[in-house]
Every structure is written in C-alpha cells, then in structure tokens.
Amino acid sequence: MAGILVVAENSGGNFRRVSLETLSKARELKDSLGGPLTALVAGSGISGNAGDLGAYGAEKVFVADNEALGTGLAAPHVDVIAKLQGENDFSAILVGGTALGRDIAAALAARLGAGLNSDSIDLSANGSALRARRPAFGGQNLVDAEWNGGPQIALVRPNSFAASESGGSAEVVTVTPEISDAALAAKVTARKPAEAGKIGLEEASIIVSGGRGLGAPENFATVEALASALGAAVGASRAAVDAGWYPHPNQVGQTGKTVSPNLYIACGISGAVQHKVGMQTSDVIIAINKDEDAPIFQFADLGVVGDLFDIVPKLTDLVKSRQG
Amino acid sequence: MKIAVCVKEVPDTTAEKRIDPSTFRLVRDEGDRMLNEFDKYAVEEAVRLKEAGTADEVILVSLGPEKAVESLRQGLAMGADRLVLVSDAAAAGSDYLGTARALAKAIEETGAELVLLGSESTDARSGVLAATLGEVSGRTWVTSANSLAVNGGSITVERQSDDGIDTVEAPLPAVVSVTKAINEPRYPSLKGIMGAKKKPQDVKSLGDIGLGAGDVGEAGAKTKVVGIETPPARTAGQVVKDEGNGAQVIFDYLVEKKLI
Ligand SMILES: Cc1cc2nc3c(=O)[nH]c(=O)nc-3n(C[C@H](O)[C@H](O)[C@H](O)COP(=O)(O)OP(=O)(O)OC[C@H]3O[C@@H](n4cnc5c(N)ncnc54)[C@H](O)[C@@H]3O)c2cc1C
Ligand SMILES: Nc1ncnc2c1ncn2[C@@H]1O[C@H](COP(=O)(O)O)[C@@H](O)[C@H]1O
Numbered sequence: 001m002a003g004i005l006v007v008a009e010n011s012g013g014n015f016r017r018v019s020l021e022t023l024s025k026a027r028e029l030k031d032s033l034g035g036p037l038t039a040l041v042a043g044s045g046i047s048g049n050a051g052d053l054g055a056y057g058a059e060k061v062f063v064a065d066n067e068a069l070g071t072g073l074a075a076p077h078v079d080v081i082a083k084l085q086g087e088n089d090f091s092a093i094l095v096g097g098t099a100l101g102r103d104i105a106a107a108l109a110a111r112l113g114a115g116l117n118s119d120s121i122d123l124s125a126n127g128s129a130l131r132a133r134r135p136a137f138g139g140q141n142l143v144d145a146e147w148n149g150g151p152q153i154a155l156v157r158p159n160s161f162a163a164s165e166s167g168g169s170a171e172v173v174t175v176t177p178e179i180s181d182a183a184l185a186a187k188v189t190a191r192k193p194a195e196a197g198k199i200g201l202e203e204a205s206i207i208v209s210g211g212r213g214l215g216a217p218e219n220f221a222t223v224e225a226l227a228s229a230l231g232a233a234v235g236a237s238r239a240a241v242d243a244g245w246y247p248h249p250n251q252v253g254q255t256g257k258t259v260s261p262n263l264y265i266a267c268g269i270s271g272a273v274q275h276k277v278g279m280q281t282s283d284v285i286i287a288i289n290k291d292e293d294a295p296i297f298q299f300a301d302l303g304v305v306g307d308l309f310d311i312v313p314k315l316t317d318l319v320k321s322r323q324g
Numbered sequence: 325m326k327i328a329v330c331v332k333e334v335p336d337t338t339a340e341k342r343i344d345p346s347t348f349r350l351v352r353d354e355g356d357r358m359l360n361e362f363d364k365y366a367v368e369e370a371v372r373l374k375e376a377g378t379a380d381e382v383i384l385v386s387l388g389p390e391k392a393v394e395s396l397r398q399g400l401a402m403g404a405d406r407l408v409l410v411s412d413a414a415a416a417g418s419d420y421l422g423t424a425r426a427l428a429k430a431i432e433e434t435g436a437e438l439v440l441l442g443s444e445s446t447d448a449r450s451g452v453l454a455a456t457l458g459e460v461s462g463r464t465w466v467t468s469a470n471s472l473a474v475n476g477g478s479i480t481v482e483r484q485s486d487d488g489i490d491t492v493e494a495p496l497p498a499v500v501s502v503t504k505a506i507n508e509p510r511y512p513s514l515k516g517i518m519g520a521k522k523k524p525q526d527v528k529s530l531g532d533i534g535l536g537a538g539d540v541g542e543a544g545a546k547t548k549v550v551g552i553e554t555p556p557a558r559t560a561g562q563v564v565k566d567e568g569n570g571a572q573v574i575f576d577y578l579v580e581k582k583l584i
Contacts, residue, residue, distance in 0.1 A: 011487060072485040074455065099486045103467055106452035109421065110459035115546025116420055118450040131550070137447065144551035185464040186494035193488040200486060230584065248505040249484060254338060254446055255361045255504065263583045273338040280558055284581060286574055299558035302577050306566025314571030319584060
C-alpha cells in the first residue's frame with residue numbers, strides 16, 4: 001500500500017473547490033495513513049495548472065488528457081484510475097462528491113471490488129486506517145465507518161473541510177490514458193451548459209432558498225438578487241418546485257438535495273420536517289417568515305419574523321453596499 | 325423488450341430513527357416504511373414505455389426483508405407486471421457492492437435489457453447504486469436522466485451533469501438512473517391497487533439466484549460501521565420581530581459571524 005490518491009476534478013480550467021478541500025484534508029491524514037500524497041487531474045484539453053495542486057499538499061500529480069475524459073461521463077475516468085491503482089497500490093482514494101465524482105467513485109469501487117464510504121463529512125485516521133463519518137437519516141445520526149481491506153475509497157461532501165494552501169510543490173507526471181471500448185460505449189452528442197455564473201447547490205457555501213411565501217414565480221427574483229449579492233446558490237422548497245416556480249434540481253429536502261453550506265437563508269419557508277432533513281446540517285441557518293409560529297424558527301440560529309418582501313431587498317442593499 | 329426497475333423499501337426518514345446499538349443496523353420493524361419516493365419516477369417511466377408499446381414487461385427487482393413486499397406492491401399498483409424480491413438473512417448488512425451483486429443476478433434471470441433506478445434512496449442518500457450495478461453487470465450505464473427515449477438497440481438520455489444538461493447516446497443493454505424531472509408519477513387507481521395483490525411476487529433466497537454469503541451481506545461487505553452518534557438536535561436560536569430593522573439585524577449577524 002502506498003499513499004493516498006485524491007481525484008482532482010477540473011471544470012472550465014479551474015479545480016472544483018471540493019477537490020482542493022479534499023486534498024487539504026488528505027495532507028493532514030498523510031502522516032498517519034502513509035504517503036506520498038498523489039493527485040490525479042484527468043480531463044480534455046486541460047490547461048497546465050496541475051502543478052498548482054502542490055500548494056495544497058500534493059507531492060505528485062498525474063495528468064491524463066483525453067477527449068473522453070472531458071464529457072462529464074465517468075466510465076473513462078474509471079479506466080484511468082483503475083490502471084493507476086494497479087501500478088501504485090494506493091491505500092486510500094478520495095473523491096469529491098460532485099455528480100461526476102459520485103459516479104467515478106461508485107464504479108471504481110465496483111471495478112476494484114473495494115469498499116466505498118459515501119457522503120463523508122469528516123475523515124480521520126484510526127492508526128493507519130482511514131475512518132469516515134457521514135450523516136444518516138437526514139442528519140439525525142452520525143455514522144463512523146471504516147473499510148475491510150483496500151483501497152479505502154471515500155466520497156467527500158462539499159464544504160466539509162477548508163481548502164488551505166501549505167506552499168509545497170508537486171512533481172507533474174503525464175500519463176497516457178488507455179480507455180476501453182466499453183467505457184466509450186455511452187457518448188455525449190450535445191451539451192447545454194447551465195447559465196453562466198449560476199452556482200450549483202451542493203457545492204455552494206451559501207444558499208438562499210425561497211418557498212411558497214414568495215407567492216409567485218417572478219418573485220424568485222427577490223431571492224436571486226440576494227443570492228447574487230452574496231455569491232450564493234438559490235434553493236427552493238418542494239412547494240415552490242411543485243408549483244412550477246423553480247426547477248427540480250434546486251429543490252432542498254427529503255426528495256430534493258441534501259446540502260451543508262456554511263450559511264442557509266430560508267425565505268418564506270415554513271420548515272416542514274421534509275425540508276429540514278435536507279438542510280439541517282448547514283452551519284448557520286437564518287429564517288425570514290411572517291408567521292412567528294413557523295416550525296423553522298425552532299431550529300434556525302437567527303429568525304426574523306416579518307415580511308420577506310420588506311426584509312430581503314433591504315438586506316440585499318446592505319450586502320451590496322458593504323462590497324461596493 | 326423487458327425493463328427491470330430497482331425499487332427499495334425505505335423507512336420514513338422524517339420519523340425518529342432507531343439504530344440497534346449492537347449491530348449498528350437500522351431497526352427495520354418499527355414505524356412507517358414506504359416505497360422510496362425517487363423510485364416512483366423510475367417505475368412511472370417504465371410503465372409509460374410499456375404503455376407506448378416499447379416494452380412488453382416491467383419487472384420490479386429489490387433486495388430487502390420479506391415484509392418489504394407490502395411497500396413495493398405500490399409499484400405493481402402503478403402498473404408494473406411483477407416483483408422479484410431477493411430476501412435472505414445472509415444478505416443483511418450488504419454494502420453497495422453486495423446489493424449490486426444480488427440485484428444484478430436477479431435482473432439477469434428476468435432477461436431485462438433496460439434497467440431503471442431512482443437517483444437516490446431517501447435513507448442512504450448516496451446515489452451510487454446505478455454506477456455500481458452498471459459496472460457489476462457489465463452494462464453501459466448513464467446516471468441522472470431527465471428524459472429517456474428508446475430507439476431500437478439504443479437509448480438517448482438527457483442527463484443532468486454538474487455543468488448543465490448533456491445528451492447521451494448509449495447501446496442496450498443499459499442501466500439508467502432517473503431524476504425527478506423525468507415525469508410526474510401517477511397515483512395508483514383503486515383498480516390498480518386491487519389488481520396489484522394478484523400480480524406475481526416472487527421472494528428468492530441468495531441460493532435461488534446462485535449467490536453465497538461472502539458475495540453479499542455483512543460477510544462480503546468491504547465497509548463496516550464502527551460507531552454511531554446522535555448529535556444533539558438543533559435548537560431555536562434568537563428570534564426577533566421585524567420593526568423595520570430586520571434586514572439590519574441579519575446583516576449585523578452575518579458580519580459578526582464573519583459569514584460575509
Ligand atoms: C414524501 C414527501 C416528501 C417531501 N419532500 C420535500 C422536500 O424534499 N423538500 C421540501 O421543501 N418539502 C418536501 N415535502 C413537503 C413539505 O412537507 C412541505 O409541504 C413543504 O416543505 C412546504 O414548503 P414551503 O415551506 O415553501 O410552504 P408552506 O409550508 O406553505 O410555507 C410557506 C411559509 O411562507 C411564509 N410566508 C408567506 N408569505 C410570506 C411573506 N411575505 N414573508 C415571509 N414569510 C411568508 C408562511 O408564513 C409560511 O410559513 C415533502 C412532503 C412529502 C409528503
Ligand atoms: N436494496 C435495494 N433494492 C433495490 N433497489 C435498490 C436497493 N438499494 C438501492 N436501490 C436502487 O438504487 C437507487 C439509488 O440508491 P442509493 O445508491 O442507495 O442512494 C434507488 O433509487 C433504487 O432504485
């Protein structure tokens with residue numbers, strides 16, 4: 001067993017923050033788990049920023065460049081990582097919990113016959129073994145898990161660790177991807193990028209969410225304005241999504257996404273238990289609701305009883321004036 | 325063409341959960357259990373493909389306790405033709421890989437060319453089974469389908485990726501997980517509910533599908549739970565009434581907590 005591999009995901013020439021968060025955490029674990037700390041950057045036409053990962057603790061960075069590694073489909077990545085695993089025998093493989101990362105980790109674990117602990121919000125060392133902590137049942141319980149044998153594959157929930165630089169440098173090694181026909185069987189024939197500037201819910205460190213209290217679809221603009229001032233993503237309750245006011249991928253809750261941002265601002269959301277289980281692991285929850293008996297006030301860190309149409313635009317102006 | 329749909333019985337995640345402190349497993353005989361909400365979208369999509377004449381049989385496939393039949397019957401009431409439930413004491417404590425191995429074997433026996441799954445289960449919330457199953461069964465797999473079309477020997481999927489929506493073409497046989505955007509699941513009709521009881525519901529042991537302990541269950545699991553903690557529930561913080569200063573109160577709080 002030799003060291004830790006962190007799969008560093010690239011999007012539009014930048015590393016995803018969760019990859020840098022994961023790498024920073026791996027740097028702490030290296031002494032117990034054993035080094036070296038290696039990163040993999042796999043993509044298509046990826047620019048020469050692989051060496052930047054040295055600043056986050058990577059001692060060695062493998063770079064794999066191939067068209068098939070830039071489609072958002074995971075199977076070609078699995079071929080590349082499985083081969084590296086054969087050559088390097090990593091004891092742990094850590095992957096950021098994006099949509100692509102989830103697919104990579106799942107298929108890789110199956111390919112290698114290895115264990116996968118998903119949705120880790122903390123990683124620690126138990127002697128030289130990795131230990132992962134994840135919330136279960138909507139955050140009601142925290143489960144600690146380990147592995148029987150290796151490699152120990154973990155998916156890391158975004159916003160679980162701080163991305164911090166240590167000022168090191170890395171040796172960059174180019175690898176030639178060997179991608180099987182099976183991994184090329186599914187083909188992307190068209191791509192429709194999401195609106196530029198829109199931040200994905202799961203990775204966002206701040207989320208501003210709107211519910212039925214917004215009253216009408218056009219009123220989501222109020223929430224979007226605050227979100228844009230804060231650099232936040234926009235979430236929605238199921239009531240707002242079911243009414244057709246906001247798209248499905250933005251729904252937070254039991255049947256939507258589970259999020260753990262540093263800050264969650266709920267506007268016109270009652271705080272039903274099905275909503276709560278999707279956001280109660282947020283660090284700080286702020287609620288704006290005109291009903292003082294709304295359940296959300298029972299678990300918000302700060303609650304303001306009032307009309308969101310008064311409060312949210314004023315708050316947006318205050319945030320903007322601080323920045324500008 | 326036959327379609328297999330992987331369905332799972334889940335506990336009501338909004339109810340208090342109890343975990344057996346000695347086995348670290350969920351106590352499954354308590355409280356409400358239901359068909360995983362996300363799986364209804366997969367069942368609906370399969371039933372629509374049957375109604376459109378693209379598929380001729382829809383088979384629900386599951387791994388879980390025998391009692392799960394009651395929850396899973398809802399899929400039959402929605403229009404699926406039959407249920408195959410793998411249930412075995414030795415399958416308890418399966419990890420993703422074990423679950424996928426058991427489902428793959430059961431699916432193989434059905435002869436299904438297309439396998440549909442929900443995007444996540446509301447208890448595990450991992451969303452990893454489609455990829456695991458695809459890899460284990462050697463089928464092409466595509467996750468997070470917002471739409472699905474079958475054209476002869478291949479499928480076209482619009483999939484939700486991290487960066488947008490991509491159109492993906494893949495050959496059959498295939499494994500596809502679907503998102504909530506794909507359709508609006510129907511409520512079973514009274515006739516559907518009555519008819520569901522009479523549809524075939526086969527419970528199979530691991531031996532029946534040719535698997536032994538070591539492939540699945542706790543014995544075969546590559547991950548192990550070593551501890552469980554129940555963190556204190558969130559409590560109410562400060563609640564203030566807006567008297568024209570509500571925005572300022574929030575702003576000051578954000579500054580104080582260094583959130584902006
Ligand atoms: C199986 C199942 C799964 C579910 N999954 C989810 C899920 O994933 N996510 C989810 O969110 N829900 C989910 N729900 C639904 C959930 O039970 C609630 O119905 C839903 O969360 C309510 O949404 P809401 O808070 O926006 O609406 P409401 O409960 O109607 O609350 C609106 C709130 O806005 C306030 N308000 C109105 N006007 C204003 C104003 N001008 N200013 C300030 N406040 C105002 C009101 O006081 C009220 O509290 C699920 C339900 C079931 C049964
Ligand atoms: N035990 C099981 N039996 C049948 N299908 C399952 C089982 N566990 C998970 N699935 C399927 O896999 C999907 C994703 O589940 P998960 O990866 O556990 O979040 C679910 O929506 C189901 O379609």
